[in-house]
Amino acid sequence: xxxxxxxxxxxxxxxxxxxxxxxxxxxxxxxxxxxxxxxxxxxxxxxxxxxxxxxxxxxxxxxxxxxxxxxxxxxxxxxxxxxxxxxxxxxxxxxxxxxxxxxxxxxxxxxxxxxxxxxxxxxxxxxxxxxxxxxxxxxxxxxxxxxxxxxxxxxxxxxxxxxxxxxxxxxxxxxxxxxxxxxxxxxxxxxxxxxxxxxxxxxxxxxxxxxxxxxxxxxxxxxxxxxxxxxxxxxxxxxxxxxxxxxxxxxxxxxxxxxxxxxxxxxxxxxxxxxxxxxxxxxxxxxxxxxxxxxxxxxxxxxxxxxxxxxxxxxxxxxxxxxxxxxxxxxxxxxxxxxxxxxxxxxxxxxxxxxxxxxxxxxxxxxxxxxxxxxxxxxxxxxxxxxxxxxxxxxxxxxxxxxxxxxxxxxxxxxxxxxxxxxxxxxxxxxxxxxxxxxxxxxxxxxxxxxxxxxxxxxxxxxxxxxxxxxxxxxxxxxxxxxxxxxxxxxxxxxxxxxxxxxxxxxxxxxxxxxxxxxxxxxxxxxxxxxxxxxxxxxxxxxxxxxxxxxxxxxxxxxxxxxxxxxxxxxxxxxxxxxxxxxxxxxxxxxxxxxxxxxxxxxxxxxxxxxxxxxxxxxxxxxxxxxxxxxxxxxxxxxxxxxxxxxxxxxxxxxxxxxxxxxxxxxxxxxxxxxxxxxxxxxxxxxxxxxxxxxxxxxxxxxxxxxxxxxxxxxxxxxxxxxxxxxxxxxxxxxxxxxxxxxxxxxxxxxxxxxxxxxxxxxxxx
Amino acid sequence: xxxxxxxxxxxxxxxxxxxxxxxxxxxxxxxxxxxxxxxxxxxxxxxxxxxxxxxxxxxxxxxxxxxxxxxxxxxxxxxxxxxxxxxxxxxxxxxxxxxxxxxxxxxxxxxxxxxxxxxxxxxxxxxxxxxxxxxxx
Numbered sequence: 001x002x003x004x005x006x007x008x009x010x011x012x013x014x015x016x017x018x019x020x021x022x023x024x025x026x027x028x029x030x031x032x033x034x035x036x037x038x039x040x041x042x043x044x045x046x047x048x049x050x051x052x053x054x055x056x057x058x059x060x061x062x063x064x065x066x067x068x069x070x071x072x073x074x075x076x077x078x079x080x081x082x083x084x085x086x087x088x089x090x091x092x093x094x095x096x097x098x099x100x101x102x103x104x105x106x107x108x109x110x111x112x113x114x115x116x117x118x119x120x121x122x123x124x125x126x127x128x129x130x131x132x133x134x135x136x137x138x139x140x141x142x143x144x145x146x147x148x149x150x151x152x153x154x155x156x157x158x159x160x161x162x163x164x165x166x167x168x169x170x171x172x173x174x175x176x177x178x179x180x181x182x183x184x185x186x187x188x189x190x191x192x193x194x195x196x197x198x199x200x201x202x203x204x205x206x207x208x209x210x211x212x213x214x215x216x217x218x219x220x221x222x223x224x225x226x227x228x229x230x231x232x233x234x235x236x237x238x239x240x241x242x243x244x245x246x247x248x249x250x251x252x253x254x255x256x257x258x259x260x261x262x263x264x265x266x267x268x269x270x271x272x273x274x275x276x277x278x279x280x281x282x283x284x285x286x287x288x289x290x291x292x293x294x295x296x297x298x299x300x301x302x303x304x305x306x307x308x309x310x311x312x313x314x315x316x317x318x319x320x321x322x323x324x325x326x327x328x329x330x331x332x333x334x335x336x337x338x339x340x341x342x343x344x345x346x347x348x349x350x351x352x353x354x355x356x357x358x359x360x361x362x363x364x365x366x367x368x369x370x371x372x373x374x375x376x377x378x379x380x381x382x383x384x385x386x387x388x389x390x391x392x393x394x395x396x397x398x399x400x401x402x403x404x405x406x407x408x409x410x411x412x413x414x415x416x417x418x419x420x421x422x423x424x425x426x427x428x429x430x431x432x433x434x435x436x437x438x439x440x441x442x443x444x445x446x447x448x449x450x451x452x453x454x455x456x457x458x459x460x461x462x463x464x465x466x467x468x469x470x471x472x473x474x475x476x477x478x479x480x481x482x483x484x485x486x487x488x489x490x491x492x493x494x495x496x497x498x499x500x501x502x503x504x505x506x507x508x509x510x511x512x513x514x515x516x517x518x519x520x521x522x523x524x525x526x527x528x529x530x531x532x533x534x535x536x537x538x539x540x541x542x543x544x545x546x547x548x549x550x551x552x553x554x555x556x557x558x559x560x561x562x563x564x565x566x567x568x569x570x571x572x573x574x575x576x577x578x579x580x581x582x583x584x585x586x587x588x589x590x591x592x593x594x595x596x597x598x599x600x601x602x603x604x605x606x607x608x609x610x611x612x613x614x615x616x617x618x619x620x621x622x623x624x625x626x627x628x629x630x631x632x633x634x635x636x637x638x639x640x641x642x643x644x645x646x647x648x649x650x651x652x653x654x655x656x657x658x659x660x661x662x663x664x665x666x667x668x669x670x671x672x673x674x675x676x677x678x679x680x681x682x683x684x685x686x687x688x689x690x691x692x693x694x695x696x697x698x699x700x701x702x703x704x705x706x707x708x709x710x711x712x713x714x715x716x717x718x719x720x721x722x723x724x725x726x727x728x729x730x731x732x733x734x735x736x737x738x739x740x741x742x743x744x745x746x747x748x749x750x751x752x753x754x755x756x757x758x759x760x761x762x763x764x765x766x
Numbered sequence: 767x768x769x770x771x772x773x774x775x776x777x778x779x780x781x782x783x784x785x786x787x788x789x790x791x792x793x794x795x796x797x798x799x800x801x802x803x804x805x806x807x808x809x810x811x812x813x814x815x816x817x818x819x820x821x822x823x824x825x826x827x828x829x830x831x832x833x834x835x836x837x838x839x840x841x842x843x844x845x846x847x848x849x850x851x852x853x854x855x856x857x858x859x860x861x862x863x864x865x866x867x868x869x870x871x872x873x874x875x876x877x878x879x880x881x882x883x884x885x886x887x888x889x890x891x892x893x894x895x896x897x898x899x900x901x902x903x
Contacts, residue, residue: 643799644799644800644801644804647791647799647800647804648803648804648807651804651807651808651811652807654811655807655810655811655814655892655896658811658814658818658896659895659896659899662896662899662900663899720861721861721877722796722861722863722875723796723797723877724796724797724798725795725796725797725798725799725800725801727801728795728796728800728801728881729796729877731801731802731803731881731884732795732796732801732802732877732878732880732881732884733861733877733880736848736859736877736880737848737859739844739880739884740844740845740848740859740880743840743841743844743883743884743887743888744841746887746888746891747837747838747840747841747887747890747891749891750834750837750890750891750894750895751834751837751894753894753895753898754834754894754895754898757898757899758898
C-alpha cells in the first residue's frame with residue numbers, strides 16, 4: 001500500500017521529464033498511473049465489502065512514535081477510488097485543455113503530487129502522517145491555484161487558499177496532538193476504541209473545536225467559505241478535481257473518520273449542524289446570484305459541502321448513508337460540470353451565462369454530459385442525484401433534534417440548487433445563439449471523455465443503486481458508524497412524502513429560475529452587504545498584519561549601524577546582568593592571580609593598545625592598535641596552552657587588518673562628527689559592557705570547573721573519533737553540526753557582503 | 767596594488783609556501799594544532815598577499831575558481847560528509863573511518879572531509895570579501 005502511495009509521488013517527480021520526452025501523449029501516458037492505481041484499489045472492493053481491513057505500517061521516526069501507517073477500510077476505499085478515478089479523467093482532460101501550455105509538464109507534476117498527497121491523507125492511520133499529507137494537499141493546491149502565476153488574481157486566490165487552509169491546518173495539528181495525548185495513541189485505528197474516554201474527557205471541547213477549525217477551513221464551511229470562489233482562478237481541471245471532487249472533501253473525510261471517536265455529543269451536533277446548515281443556505285443563495293459558470297459551481301459546491309457537514313452532524317445511520325451517497329453523487333455531477341465549464345470557456349472565451357447560448361449545436365456530446373450532470377444536480381430520476389436527494393430528505397426528516405428546521409433549510413437550499421443547475425445548462429446550451437463567432441468546432445476526445453464518463457456513471461449508478469450500495473456505500477457507512485450497517489438503495493420508493501417534497505423542490509426551483517432576472521437585480525444591492533463578508537475581514541487582517549510588520553521593521557531597523565550596535569549591546573548587557581544577579585550571584589575578585597612578569601607585560605601592552613585605539617585621531621593608528629590587542633590576546637592563548645586558538649587568532653588578525661586597510665583607503669578624512677552628548681553615551685555603553693564582561697569572566701573563573709563534558713571529550717577524542725587534537729575533534733566530529741551551522745552562516749554573511757559591495761557599485765554606474 | 771618589486775618577487779615563493787602550509791595545517795589538524803578553519807585563513811592570506819602585489823584581477827585569474835564557487839563547494843563537501851553516514855544506515859554526521867589510514871594524509875574519515883569543507887568555506891569567504899573590496903576602486 002505504501003508503494004502505491006509513493007508511486008504517485010514518483011510519477012509527480014518524473015512528470016515534467018516525461019512531458020519533455022513525449023509532449024503529445026504525456027497526458028494519456030501519465031493518466032495510466034492513477035488508472036493502474038485505481039484498478040489495484042478496485043480489486044479490493046470485494047474483500048473490503050466483506051468487512052476486511054488491510055493495513056501497512058512502516059516506522060518513520062520511532063523515537064517520536066510516528067509511524068507511516070496506512071489503513072484501508074470502506075471509507076478510505078470510497079475516497080481512494082474517487083481520487084484515483086477522477087484523477088485519471090482529469091489528467092486526460094488537462095492534456096487537451098492546456099495543450100501547448102509551456103508549463104504543462106509542471107502542471108502534471110503538481111496534479112500528481114496533489115493526487116498522491118490526497119491518497120495518503122485518506123489512507124493514513126497515524127494522525128501525524130495524516131497531518132503531513134493534509135498540509136501537502138494545501139501546498140499542492142496553492143501551486144495549482146496559482147498555476148497561471150502571471151495573473152495577480154490567481155496569485156491572490158492561491159495565497160488566500162493557502163493562508164486559510166494553512167491556519168486551519170495548524171489548529172488541526174494541535175487538536176490531533178491533544179487527542180493523541182488523551183487517547184494514548186497516535187493511531188486512528190486504536191483511537192476508535194477510545195471514543196468513550198475522549199468524549200468524556202475535559203479536553204473534549206477544545207479538541208473538537210481545534211479539529212473542526214481544520215476541517216471547516218479545508219472544506220470551506222461558513223465563515224471560511226470565501227477562499228473557494230477565489231480559488232476558481234485555477235485552470236478548469238484543477239477546479240474540477242481539487243475544489244469539487246477531492247480536496248475540499250478532505251475536511252468531510254476527517255469528520256467522517258473521526259465521527260466514531262468524537263461524534264454523537266450535543267456539541268458535535270450543534271456545531272456541525274449549525275455550521276453545515278448556514279453554509280448550505282449561504283452557498284446556495286450566493287450560487288444563484290452569480291453569472292459566471294465557475295462561480296455558480298463554486299458556490300453550489302460550498303452549499304453541498306455544508307450539506308455533507310450537516311448530515312455527518314446528525315450522527316445517525318441514515319445521516320451517514322445520505323452523506324456517503326451524496327458525496328459520490330456530488331463528485332460525479334460537479335466534476336462533470338466543472339470540466340464542461342472549462343470546455344465552454346476554452347471554446348467561446350467567456351463563462352458569463354448572459355453571453356452564452358446555443359452551444360449544443362457545436363458540441364452535442366458535451367451538451368449531453370452537461371444535461372445529465374445538471375439533472376443529477378437537480379435530483380431528478382433516474383439519475384443518481386435523485387437517489388441522493390431522497391436519502392438526504394429522509395435523513396433530515398428523521399433528525400434526532402429540530403427536524404423541521406433542518407428539513408426546511410435543506411429544501412430551501414435544494415430549491416436554489418435546482419435553479420442553479422437550470423442556469424448552468426438551459427441558456428448556455430439551448431438558449432438563442434448569441435454570436436456567430438461562437439460557432440464552435442467539436443472538442444477533442446481528451447476533452448469530452450472525462451465529463452461524459454462521469455455523467456454516464458451518474459446515470460448508471462442511478463439505474464443500479466443497489467450494487468453501488470452493496471459494494472461501496474455500505475462498507476464506507478459501516479466504517480463511519482464503527483459497526484456494520486447495511487445500506488440498501490433503490491431508485492423508486494413509490495409516492496411518499498419524501499417524493500412529494502422532491503417534486504415541490506423541483507417545481508419551486510423552476511420558479512426561482514424563471515425569476516432569476518429579479519434575483520440578479522437584487523444581487524447588486526446585496527453586493528453592499530457582501531462587501532462586509534468574511535472575505536473583507538480576511539483582507540483587513542492581512543493588511544493590518546502587513547502594516548504592523550512595516551511599522552515594526554521601521555522601528556527596529558533604523559538603518560544606522562550605531563543604533564544596531566547599541567541595541568545588541570544593551571540586550572546582551574541586560575540579559576547577562578539579569579542572569580548574574582538572579583542566578584549565579586556576582587563575585588568580585590577573590591584573589592589576585594599570581595602571574596609571571598611576562599604575562600603582566602602582555603596584559604599592560606593590551607591595555608595600552610586599547611587606550612590608543614580609543615583615543616587616537618588617526619585611523620591607521622587605531623587599526624594598528626586593535627591589531628596589537630588581537631596579537632596580545634593570541635599570545636595569552638599560547639601561554640595558556642591553546643595553540644589552535646592562537647593560530648586562528650593570528651590569521652584572523654592579519655586578514656582583518658588587510659580588510660581594514662582596504663576599507664580605510666576609501667574613507668574621507670578623519671574628523672570628529674559626534675557631539676559631546678553622543679560621545680558620553682558611547683563611553684557609557686562601552687564602560688557598561690566592558691565591566692559586565694569582566695564580571696562575567698571573574699564569576700566564571702571563580703569556581704573551579706567540574707565539567708563532566710570536558711572530561712568526556714578529552715577521554716573519548718582518541719577512542720571514538722580517532723583524533724588527538726581535542727579542539728579539532730570537537731569542531732569536526734562531536735559538535736560538527738554546530739560547525740556546519742557556523743560555516744553556513746559564514747557563507748551567507750559573505751554573500752551579503754558581496755551583494756552590498758557589488759550592488760552599490762552597479763547602482764553608482766547607473 | 768602595490769608596485770614593489772621585492773613584494774612581487776617574495777610573493778612568487780610565498781604563495782605556494784603558504785598554500786602548502788595551509789594544507790599541512792588542514793591535514794595535521796586532527797592530531798595536532800591546526801585544522802580546516804586556520805588552514806583556510808592561511809590559504810586566503812596567501813592569495814590576499816598575491817592580490818596586494820599584483821592586483822585583485824590577477825589574483826582572481828591565478829585562483830582559477832571564483833570564490834563563491836569555492837564557498838559552495840565547501841558547504842557541499844561538509845554536508846555530503848555528513849550524509850555519507852545516512853547511506854550506511856547511521857544517523858546524520860556519524861563519523862566513518864576507512865581502514866588504518868594512509869601515509870602523509872593520516873587516517874581517512876568523514877570528519878576529515880568535513881574539515882576540508884570548512885577549509886574551503888573559510889578560504890572562499892575571506893577571498894570573496896577581500897577581492898570585492900579591492901575591486902571597488
